[in-house]
Each structure stands twice: as structure tokens, then as C-alpha cells.
Amino acid sequence: MSKATLAAAVVSAALLGSTALLTIAGPLSPPAGPVASTYRTLTEVEPRTPISATTTPGDGDSLFRIIQPGSYFLTGNLAGVAGRHGIEIAASDVAIDLMGFTLQGVPGSLDGIRTSGTGYFRITVRRGVVAGFGGAGVHLSANECRVEGVTASENGESGILAVDGSIVVDCIARDNAEWGIRVYQGGVIQRCSASGNAGGIHSGVASTVTASGAYQNSASGFEALESVITACIAYDNGDHGFELYNASTITDCAARLNDLDGIRIRYYCVVRANACTSNGSNNAGANIRAVLANSRIEANNCSGGSRGIDADTDNFITRNTCATVATPYFVAAGNVCLAVSATTNAVAINGASGGAPIGSTDPNANFSF
């Protein structure tokens, strides 16, 4: 080996050595603790159970049947079959996410989604469409259910039906052959819409209905048993706008152009601060009608139509106003009601004062004007 070759070899070795020194390798020791994978399994990514013939096989009257508590989801549109329900639930504590898909029934099919018998609890159905089934769209004979973001259309019975203690929120019911939405005792309906059904929205005893609308249903827009109805709209329904049975409260609603009564009540109701216009045209109904006794009708405004407030005996009628109605107050004997034809201002008012007593200073007077 020549000296030059030897020198080159020494320089190369020195460079290699320096590089090796400068390159700090990572620790060779594994991290503390037991060995574990760092990836996620598909089951971890989607832990819920897909509804399929494998995981939720149906039976003689259902396409799919859920028999264990858990969280389930649709993996595609589902086509119904004559003589069968779409999804049958035979367990408590079941959640079904329709994932935006549609359960599409066919003639002769049964319910879209239903519980198998009674005795189940806490069923949730959300986010999808259930349409065209021969029975109900969603029929939950289970207590404490939740139906959220579901559209039920063109089903042969009710669109959405849930029994005691259930919540129905942000749902749409359209063109169903019975009720659009129906809850039994202790239910909550919020921000729902019902149009073109046989009846719009039905609430059972001790239920509340808030910020919902009923439009052009064949029968009544709302039917309520011992319920609270707040900030709802009933427009152009074929029967009554709101039909309340005993011990219900209705406030801050609007009823317009319904074929019969705008608001119809029986015993022990409160009807307050509603706008009722042009209901019961051609003498078919009244804007507010109390067919029985012991209700308080207060601070409503009625306009148009044949009758303003029409009451049978033994109700408390206070601070209402009726205008441009053929018969503003059609009140039987035996009610508490002071009706006064209001006095108008003879001259215009422009400033900080004016006007005059309007015909009565009785704080409970009702006025026609």
C-alpha cells in the first residue's frame, strides 16, 4: 500500500468515524409497560352493530330482528316486504341510527320499525326516513323512547307512535294514514312538523308539545289529553286546529283557517294568549270553543270566522278580545264572563297621552271591537 493510499484510507476512516459519532441513534430499549398494538381495529372505529341478515336476522314477520341491548345502525336503504315489519325490536336499551338511509315499505308490509310486544324500555331511533309501510312508520310500544330527526311519510297507520315517557324531537310526519306523530302518557314532542296526515299530532296524558306545526291534516291538527301545548301552529286542518281534552293548557299558539274550531276544549283547561283567526267559517265552528266546563280562557285574540268564543256553562272567560266576528261571544248562562263592546277613540292620538276608558275598567272584562 502506498503512502497516498494509506493517507486516503485514514481520512476516510476518520470521516466515517465522525459521522457515526454525530449520528445519534434512538434508544434501543422498548418503552415501559406491556407490549400493545398502536393501531385501531375496525370494531374500535365503529363499535356499533350493523343491521344485517347475519347480525340481526329476521323471523316470520320481520326482515331484521334485534334481540340484544346495544347500538345498531343501518348500512343502506332497506326495502320492505309484504307481510313483514322492517326492523323488529325484542329487547330494551336499543339504539338504532338510520344513518340518513330510508326504510321503504311496500303494499302489504307491516310496520317500518316496531317493538315486539310490550315490556321493553328505552328504544332510540334517529336520523332517517321511514316511508310507505302498510302499518306505522315507527311504532314503539316501549316506555321512555326517543325518536329524533326521523321523517315518516306515507305509511298506512301513524307516522311515529311511541308510548309512555317518550320524546319525539325534530321529526317530520307527512301523508300518513293515521296520526302523524302520537305519544302516549308523559311524552314530549318538540319542534316537529305534521302535514297531510289523517290527524296531525296527538299527545297523551301529562305530555308537552312545543314549537310544532300541523298543516293541512285531514282531521285535527293537534289532539291533546291533559297536556301542555306551547308556541304551536295549526293551519288549515280539516277538523279542529287544536282539540284539547281535560286539564290541558295551551298558550302562545296560532290557529288559522281550520275547518271547525280553532281551539276546542273540554274540562279543566287553560287557554291563554293565542291568536285565532278565521276558523270555523260558514258557522261550522268557533275560534275558541269550550264544550264543557271549568276552564279558564284568558287574553286570547280572535278575529274572523263565525264565532269568537263559544262556551257551554261554568267556565272563566277573562280579558279576551274578539273582532270582526259575526258573534264575538256566544256564551251560555252560568259562565263567569263580562263581555263589553269596546269604545273606540273618536279622535286620533299623537303624543304622550290620549285615549279613554275602553268601556270597562274591570280587569277581567272581555272586549269586542
Next chain:
Amino acid sequence: MPRRPFAHAVLACATIVAVTALLTVAGPLSPPAGPVASTYKTLTDVEPRTPISLAATPGDADSLFKITQPGSYYLTGNITGVSGKSGIEIASSRVTIDLMGFTLSGVAGSLDGIVATADYFCLAIHDGIITGFGGDGIDLLTAGTTANSRIERIHARGNSLAGILAGTAAVVRECTASFNGGNGIDLDNAASVAGCTATANGGSGFKMLIGSSVTNCSAKDNALTGFVMGAGSSVTACAAYSNLGAGINAAGGCNISGNTVRFNTLDGIVVSSGGLVRDNDCTGSGLDAGSGANILATSFDNRIEGNNSSLGDRGIQAFGAGNIIIRNTSSGATGGNWVIAANNVVGPILNRTAPASAAINGDVAPSSLATTDPNANFTY
């Protein structure tokens, strides 16, 4: 004793193996009954919906993507629009689109962000942003009534026409519409709107036709009216602020209750006939060069009760005859706290701007109302 270490070692190993074998209980070797089936999940199980893509939902001459079958679809990323095309065209009923938080961004000359091309029904669009399109952000109305649509958690911003446009009995929840060229949220009959905002749109903030309800919404800085409502509708617990038209403009038979209406350029609340206007707080209408009343009844049969009016050009005004105006309060309107035509029913209006009441510090005080008439209105 002779030493046999090898034999001992063999014996020990055999013992360990035998004990281990006894302790290790193996599973059954027989397969479970029934047909063979997989136990894993497929990717389709994990995400069964259809991605919106050129392969799955190819567009056509006027759309980037076109959906032609019922089903559930989702975005896989942001989408940038193209001139002369809509972003997503819907050509089927019963379609759900999840924008997955992504943005559809239009460009100059683009059409609508999402559009339905005929009279479909049961469409749902949710959870994303639609901005900068040359047409509407969402248009589910122009080509047909498109009944029963559901639009939730959408931000529609800066589109040239309306932010959100939908047909009969639409449900709109928790959406924002801002800086669109037309109306912010524009709906047909029987709409239900809750928890939405409409800000700085070129038209009205909210517009909906007969039998509609709007609750807990806000309209601010829109170029026209805050809320335009068809007959038989309700506006409850909403805010209309600084719109260049009126705050709320309602047709016949509406229930307008519990709202706050402030600093709109024209009137605060306008009702036509048969309305109930109750318990609203209205301030400063007719702002700047505008002219307006805090509450205006343009026709008859309205009940205006229990409202509070402050500042503005005029307080409570009735153009025509045949309204009832009771239990309201008004203060500080520069052009008259009460401007009411003849032949209305007006509770006595008492001017209590200088009530001369003594300071109160204790359990009792005399009334400074100067009336016991339960229908009295007050200026203060």
C-alpha cells in the same frame, strides 16, 4: 448416592410440560353450529354511506356531483366549485347529505352550492359550510316545492342569492346564513325554524310563508326585514337587530310574542290584521335616516298588549281603525309615543314622564301610576 444430573433434569422438564398442559385449557375444536360466517367488520360496515365523488356520484353539464338515487351520502373533503356548475345536484327524493364539517366553496360564475332539480321530498342536508356560490347556497325550492326537507347545522355564507331556500314544511335547525346576496333563510309554507341566525344578508334575514313558526332565532344587519312571516305564523323569543328594513313583518293572524326588536331602520314590528303582539321589547326603530314605529298595525283586528317601547321615531302606531291597544308602555319616541288613528280601542294613555314620585326605600309606597284602569297604557 450416585449422582445422575441428566436424569433429574429430564424428569423436571417432563413435570413442567405436564403441569403446563394441564393448566392450559384449550378451546373446543368443533366449529359452532350453523353456516360459516365472518366475525369481522368490513369497511362498508364501518362506513356504509356513499362518498360523494366522481366515481360514485359523477356530475353532468351543470353539476360537479349529481345524486340520482335515494340514500345517504357524505363528503370526504372540501369541494371547490366550478363556473357554470352547481356543487351537488340532487335528482331523487329521500337523499341525505352529510357535509361532515367540510366546505363547499363556490367561484365566480358557479351556480348553486346544493340544488334539487325537481319536486322531490324528504331531503336532508347537515353539518357543513356552503360559501361563495354564484347562486343560492342551498336551493330546494326553485325547481319544485321539495316538501319536508330537513336542513341542520349548515353555515351558508357569501352566496350570491339566498343562503338557504327550501319548500313546503321544511325544518331548519341551528343554521347560520350570513352575507348572502338574497334572503338568508327563505322557506315556503308551514316552515319550522329554530335556533338559527341570519346576519348581513342582502335581502331579509328570514322569510317564510303561511303557517310557519320561528323560535329562538336572531336576525341582524340584514339589508331588508329581519323576519318576514306569512299569515297564521308565529315568532317567539327571537331577536331582530339593526336590519335596514323592519325588524318583524307579519301578515294576518300571527302571534308575535316575547321578542326583542332593536334599532331597525324602519319599523320594529309590523302586523297586518288579526295579530297578537304581546310582551315584546322594541327599541329605537326608524334609526338614522329611516322612519319607523316600534310597533305598527297597518290594518285591523290586532291586539297589541303588554309591550314596552323605547326611543325611536314613533312608539306604537296604528294606521287604520279596529285594533285594541292595552297595557303597553312607551318612552322617548321623538315623533310621538302614540300615533293612533281614530276608531281604535285604546286603553287610557297616561303621561307619567314626570310622576313626581318620592324615592322609595322600604316595604311600601304609594302608586305613581295615577290610574287603576287595568287596560291603561303609560308614557314614561
